[in-house]
Amino acid sequence: MDVQYAQHDSRSQPLVALIVLNHERRELLLESLRAARATTYSPCRLVVVDNGSTDGSADAVECEFPDIIVLRSPTNAGVAGGRNIGAKWVLGNLDAQFVLFLDNDSLVEPDTLAQLIRPALEDRNIGLVAPKAYRHKGDDRLLSAGGLRFNPYTGVLDDFASGEPDQGQHDQPRDIQACPGFAFLVRREVFERIGFFDEHFNPYGWEDADFSLRAAKAGFRNVYAPRAVVYHLGGRIGRGPVANYEYHKARSMLYFMRRHTTFVQWISFLVMLPFRAVVRVAKELMSGRFNVVSEWMHGVRPSRHGDRR
Numbered sequence: 001m002d003v004q005y006a007q008h009d010s011r012s013q014p015l016v017a018l019i020v021l022n023h024e025r026r027e028l029l030l031e032s033l034r035a036a037r038a039t040t041y042s043p044c045r046l047v048v049v050d051n052g053s054t055d056g057s058a059d060a061v062e063c064e065f066p067d068i069i070v071l072r073s074p075t076n077a078g079v080a081g082g083r084n085i086g087a088k089w090v091l092g093n094l095d096a097q098f099v100l101f102l103d104n105d106s107l108v109e110p111d112t113l114a115q116l117i118r119p120a121l122e123d124r125n126i127g128l129v130a131p132k133a134y135r136h137k138g139d140d141r142l143l144s145a146g147g148l149r150f151n152p153y154t155g156v157l158d159d160f161a162s163g164e165p166d167q168g169q170h171d172q173p174r175d176i177q178a179c180p181g182f183a184f185l186v187r188r189e190v191f192e193r194i195g196f197f198d199e200h201f202n203p204y205g206w207e208d209a210d211f212s213l214r215a216a217k218a219g220f221r222n223v224y225a226p227r228a229v230v231y232h233l234g235g236r237i238g239r240g241p242v243a244n245y246e247y248h249k250a251r252s253m254l255y256f257m258r259r260h261t262t263f264v265q266w267i268s269f270l271v272m273l274p275f276r277a278v279v280r281v282a283k284e285l286m287s288g289r290f291n292v293v294s295e296w297m298h299g300v301r302p303s304r305h306g307d308r309r
Contacts, residue, residue, distance in 0.1 A: 127220025
């Protein structure tokens with residue numbers, strides 16, 4: 001279903017809280033905040049959740065941006081936990097009708113927030129909105145154009161259109177399955193209906209897709225806004241595979257699949273998993289990433305705790 005935009009009276013714009021999650025990335029965080037502060041949308045409040053950083057990130061933000069709210073977690077609460085800290089504070093202290101979650105390695109254009117909120121203002125059934133994304137400004141290849149794509153029969157979850165040259169083929173708004181975690185808008189009512197991010201996914205991995213699918217099951221629409229542009233500098237493509245990260249992603253995958261598949265889909269996933277594992281292991285071994293293989297295999301191996309639920 002395509003999303004149709006209509007004119008909206010800017011004088012009645014709802015407050016949006018922009019939450020940036022950070023851990024030990026001071027310079028990237030400051031760069032992200034400089035871009036966010038240039039937003040043309042108003043009213044907007046910026047909130048930083050600092051996940052136990054020791055690099056002076058929180059102090060640097062308060063020094064350069066005294067008007068930005070900084071929430072300091074004494075420890076790293078993980079991605080789901082950190083986002084929950086921010087969302088709960090916003091819902092309890094601000095009359096914000098929308099929350100934009102942004103990673104500290106994501107940069108927005110001045111009109112990104114306005115373009116994300118446009119479809120949500122026209123349809124109260126829209127719960128989440130995803131942007132179009134590139135790795136860097138000026139890139140002609142897409143990082144994401146249509147959120148996350150999930151196949152419950154194989155367990156494959158990837159960024160829609162990732163790696164495609166941008167030739168205007170993804171310039172139409174539409175409904176999507178899930179939003180990528182590096183940047184997405186959430187309506188306040190979504191939290192009130194389904195709760196917050198599931199912290200079983202801590203420290204990271206699949207919590208964004210889980211939240212999106214839960215919102216859809218609760219009756220909300222997840223949509224893609226192609227005129228909203230974000231540059232995501234990090235991610236697996238940007239930083240390459242990290243062994244510990246791959247371990248947690250693998251563990252979270254099993255938990256996610258049990259939650260969001262039918263019995264038939266779960267069996268299909270289990271049948272396909274060995275074939276996927278062979279391809280994945282071969283690819284990493286050919287690249288010399290032996291530690292990644294070890295951690296990933298450890299992550300998908302059944303444990304005495306099962307799938308944690």
